[in-house]
Amino acid sequence: MTAGGGGGAYRRVVIDLFRHPKNRGPLPDASASAEGANPLCGDRIRVELRGDHSHVTEARFSADACALCIASASLLTERVRGMSADDALKIDAVWLFASLEGEPPPGRRKCAILPLDTLRRAVAALPPA
Amino acid sequence: MANKYGLIDPADPALRDESEVALATLVSATAGSSKKIGAKMIVGKSGRIIGGVTIGGCVDAQVVEAADALFDKDDADRRLLSISLDDDEAWEIGLTCGGTLEVLLTRVDLGAADDPTIAAHRQAMELLSAGEPTAIVTPIQSGAASYAAAIDALDDASLGDRTFVDRIAPPLTLVIVGAGQIAMSLTRMARELEMRTVIVDGRDRYATRERFPEADDVLIGMPSEIVGAIDANRRTAVLLLAHDYKYELPVLRDVLRKPVGYIGMLGSRKRGVAMRDLLRSEGFTDEELARVHTPIGLDLGGKAPAEVALSILSEIVAVYSGKRA
Numbered sequence: 001m002t003a004g005g006g007g008g009a010y011r012r013v014v015i016d017l018f019r020h021p022k023n024r025g026p027l028p029d030a031s032a033s034a035e036g037a038n039p040l041c042g043d044r045i046r047v048e049l050r051g052d053h054s055h056v057t058e059a060r061f062s063a064d065a066c067a068l069c070i071a072s073a074s075l076l077t078e079r080v081r082g083m084s085a086d087d088a089l090k091i092d093a094v095w096l097f098a099s100l101e102g103e104p105p106p107g108r109r110k111c112a113i114l115p116l117d118t119l120r121r122a123v124a125a126l127p128p129a
Numbered sequence: 130m131a132n133k134y135g136l137i138d139p140a141d142p143a144l145r146d147e148s149e150v151a152l153a154t155l156v157s158a159t160a161g162s163s164k165k166i167g168a169k170m171i172v173g174k175s176g177r178i179i180g181g182v183t184i185g186g187c188v189d190a191q192v193v194e195a196a197d198a199l200f201d202k203d204d205a206d207r208r209l210l211s212i213s214l215d216d217d218e219a220w221e222i223g224l225t226c227g228g229t230l231e232v233l234l235t236r237v238d239l240g241a242a243d244d245p246t247i248a249a250h251r252q253a254m255e256l257l258s259a260g261e262p263t264a265i266v267t268p269i270q271s272g273a274a275s276y277a278a279a280i281d282a283l284d285d286a287s288l289g290d291r292t293f294v295d296r297i298a299p300p301l302t303l304v305i306v307g308a309g310q311i312a313m314s315l316t317r318m319a320r321e322l323e324m325r326t327v328i329v330d331g332r333d334r335y336a337t338r339e340r341f342p343e344a345d346d347v348l349i350g351m352p353s354e355i356v357g358a359i360d361a362n363r364r365t366a367v368l369l370l371a372h373d374y375k376y377e378l379p380v381l382r383d384v385l386r387k388p389v390g391y392i393g394m395l396g397s398r399k400r401g402v403a404m405r406d407l408l409r410s411e412g413f414t415d416e417e418l419a420r421v422h423t424p425i426g427l428d429l430g431g432k433a434p435a436e437v438a439l440s441i442l443s444e445i446v447a448v449y450s451g452k453r454a
Binding site for chain 1: 330331332333335352353354373374380
């Protein structure tokens with residue numbers, strides 16, 4: 001994995017997912033949701049899940065956020081669908097950066113990590129099976 | 130004035146101790162007037178003067194004299210005052226405006242619950258509070274009582290001869306996305322212009338009451354959702370001052386298809402072109418994208434936050450006054 005600040009593959013992944021994000025938009029009748037914000041840069045995201053601890057059946061996000069944050073949310077909501085809560089909570093930054101095909105520069109890591117933290121809180125809020 | 134619309138509210142502290150007032154309204158001008166048609170002055174029976182039908186001088190003085198005379202007559206509640214501006218001496222030295230003004234004087238009994246002017250003004254306030262562009266209709270020829278009506282409900286054909294229709298617009302609401310320094314200056318200036326301000330940001334350290342004591346609302350959350358929930362109309366102006374695409378794009382996607390009267394976005398011309406290109410690729414039309422004023426504000430040359438705020442407010446005043454901006 002290469003550092004992403006300017007890396008070609010990383011940049012293409014981020015821009016493509018920003019322009020064509022998957023799972024963007026509200027999830028009606030969500031079983032659990034969590035909101036997160038980066039207080040200084042202003043990224044705001046809400047992750048909504050349907051399912052229970054044994055099985056996440058649907059995952060969507062809403063965000064007013066930068067391209068990296070939206071790309072990260074798109075990847076994570078794709079990844080978590082079909083997982084149990086225990087497995088979902090194991091998704092980490094290593095997987096995320098590998099999926100982004102590069103590590104964000106130090107000053108932007110928080111943009112990528114915000115959806116991961118928010119997803120974890122949403123997963124923790126899922127009802128028991 | 131008695132309130133921001135120039136309407137009379139008997140409970141207004143500015144009218145305390147007054148039993149009666151004369152409401153003077155500028156209803157016509159054959160030459161360029163220094164104030165808009167509909168400009169108002171209230172003359173209290175005790176001598177109190179609030180507002181003005183011109184920017185001052187001899188005309189307002191004549192209106193005050195006529196109001197005093199109206200109080201002395203028990204048989205008249207209304208008078209149409211015609212004032213010539215053709216002062217011979219002033220003409221000689223080129224310091225006259227020329228023409229004729231007409232000012233409608235109406236006597237108002239502040240203690241009478243059934244006073245027709247108070248009733249009409251109360252009705253107008255209710256309509257305006259609901260965001261409805263409103264008119265106070267005064268049949269001058271027939272002498273019938275004034276009444277208030279929503280402008281959309283007015284039927285011009287039924288108004289009759291010499292009827293004055295005083296159109297009153299609800300205040301402008303500025304929805305300001307981005308709680309930075311320009312927004313802070315702007316909310317202070319907007320208050321003086323009697324505009325409502327709503328500050329929107331996702332950052333709770335920026336969008337604080339401490340930073341925006343003059344704002345009518347300070348809302349924290351996802352800006353596109355907050356703006357999307359606002360009941361926008363032509364009297365709503367949306368100002369994108371965050372200088373950050375993360376807020377600009379989602380908010381523009383919403384407001385470009387709403388009937389707001391003004392959309393402005395902070396940033397360079399080049400940035401504006403890029404933003405338009407991106408939204409065009411998503412299906413927005415050139416006509417929709419042309420609604421975005423970017424760079425925002427009139428080009429006054431200033432760079433300081435307060436100077437930029439002034440240029441933005443100048444553009445908004447120009448747009449809503451029907452001038453090209």
